[in-house]
Amino acid sequence: MKNLLLTFALALTTLFxxxxxxxxxxxxxxxxxxxxxxxxxxxxxxxxxFMKGKGLMSTQSKIKDGKITVTFENVKPGDYAIIAFHDENENSKMDFRENGMPLESYGMSNNSMAFGPPNYNDAKFTVADKNLDLNIRF
Structure with a gap:
């Protein structure tokens, strides 16, 4: 009986x-x-x-009729931000004018588009226990 209770407790703990x-x-x-x-x-x-190099996950999508949809799978709970850009010339980098202004369209989560470089606190969102649907605007 003791082994049965111990096994049940272990199974319950594992599921939890x-x-x-x-x-x-x-x-x-x-x-x-x-x-x-x-x-x-x-x-x-x-x-x-954020703005320091490679992200935790990256993806890309072809564009159809001015629209893309992608999914980041298996994201652990926590605070995150997403950065997106239109790599129109497919050189795998964001291109800039001589004055530092972007040549290619970009956006980020929460659609925060202030002057100057993007800010993590403006773009961050929280992942909890539900799947999220986000819309980013360029």
């Missing part, structure tokens, strides 16, 4: 721990891309990676 480690998905739609030429590249960031 799996439910605490739930992962969700983030589906991002951009529906105002200026042309179908090139791809849209997106990356998921934390405060530690």
């Amino acid at each position: 721990s799996f439910s605490q480690d739930s992962k969700t998905s983030i589906t991002v739609t951009i529906d105002n891309v200026t042309s179908d030429k090139g791809t849209v590249k997106l990356s998921l960031h934390t405060a530690d990676t």
Whole structure:
């Protein structure tokens, strides 16, 4: 009987721990891309990676009729921000004018578009236990 109770308790604890480690998905739609030429590249960031290099996850999508939809799968709960840009010439980098202004369209989560470089606190959102649908505007 003691072994049965111990086994039951262990099974219950294991199930509870799996439910605490739930992962969700983030589906991002951009529906105002200026042309179908090139791809849209997106990356998921934390405060530690935002505007400092490679994100935690990255993806890209071909454009159809000025629209893309991508999904980041198995995202752990926490605070994140998404940066997206239209890589029209498909050189895998954001292109800039001589004065530092972007040549290619870009956007970020929460559609925060202030003058100057993007700010993580303006773009961040929280992932909890439900899947998210986000719309980013260029």
